[in-house]
Amino acid sequence: MTNSINHFRLEGRRAVVTGAASGIGKAIAATLAEAGARVVVLDLNAEKAAEAAREMGADAVGIGCDVSDEKSVATVFATIAESGACEILVNSAGIAHVGTVESTSVEDFDRLFKVNVRGTYLCMQAAVVQMKRKQKGVIVNLASIAATSGLPDRFAYSMTKGAVLSMTLSVARDYLESKIRCNCISPARVHTPFVDGFIAKNYPGQEAEMFETLSRSQPIGRMGTPQDVALLALYLCSDAASFVTGVDYPLDGGFFNLR
Template identity: 40%
Template sequence: MRLKNKTCLITGACGGIGLAMVEAFLTEGATVIATDLDAELLRERCAPLAGSERVLSCRLDVTNPDGIAALEAELAAEGVFVNVLVNNAAAITIGKLLDATVEDLRLVFGVNVEGLFNVTKGFLPGIIARGGGTVLNMASLASVRAMHERFAYSASKAAIAMMTRSIAVDYVGQGIRANCICPARVHTPFIENYLTKYYPGEEEQRLEALSRYQPIGRMIQPAEVASMAIYLCSDESAMVTGGSFVIDGGVMAGDQPLQAA
């Protein structure tokens, strides 16, 4: 088991990628602290998973430093100490720069950037004190390739990629590895809900278009992101730090032939 003896805290664990990581990490022997805003829903989703006796489901608002400190203290009181931190919680808004509002920026940067900062700052000292560990951040293909009408989101994910490299450089001497995953379109409930909200009646066509966007011809599955996460959080990647790992079905490899209309 590749994550045996790892205690992994995952934020945003209710969602497609987050829940897939919880399931995959359990399969590999990890103890998992799964966190999200809706702890009751999180418990319901984690309960059927194999190895669920090794899951602790907790409510966590990544924008609240006091809540993060309280969770760390609660875990420590129970003898639970994190050595793998997965920053997966995310927010997104739709729009170009001229469409965006200050509130949009505050929402997206508050969760994606400040949230990562808060959780990492809260748990990193303890990880260092116990000999080191791993920080894994969920960025996006949008961190290296701007997405149409995702101004705030793309900017926030680019910030995550640089924050990851900074953590890697600053704490490598204290036993910390930091990497980020940059997926393209992942087929999650979020995507389906988003299409229903913004493109009612066009969901099927839009899903097909998203699949065609990736040259491999389909959307990424959450379990495929989780597989990369397992590698980056395991000792197999002991010499890997400061990296941005793209999962994109060939988007960044080069242009595809134009399709006839």
């Protein structure tokens, strides 16, 4: 009888994870490495990327990459191809912003678009070229519940995550014949340093109270963790999800259906 857990193994597969020196991206990269993947940690900070890769074992490498810059992405993926094509891509690099349409400056709008949308596009474009040659591949993008829900004060962020969701569906449809699967994960609030910084900046002296309030906004009663996201990413990257493509997975603690 086949051992079902083997479907989650990724031995020898080259997995590229963006924004992987910290937070959700790092948790995903580490989890894929534990499953046997040869992980490439991409991050704007090359030193932190290399440090994170060292923590993930001898098969992991860390490379500095500005995902919003076409030349930077092209150079990095050409380097990756020299030692084996990218078989798994997880687009986790992203930045957040708090604001309405009135309070969002043009500079902030463009900054979020460059990283969250353009960065996802450039990395998918580079990876798909390599995946087509092998006639197989998996892409997982990090979207957000903000893509499909009207969250307050998240105008520009919601715009970018809506674009990520749409690009995911488009790539999934366009590359069916190349056997490239493409899905996205839409988390609710995940406990990261951004959340702690937001609370400290906007609610000084009320940190514990606000943390509890934000935790309760998910019906399950807590925020998500980077590891929650990483385990779903592992499933989507593995053969266990071989029948899954063009899907937006809410990882929301009941946010949509149980409020």
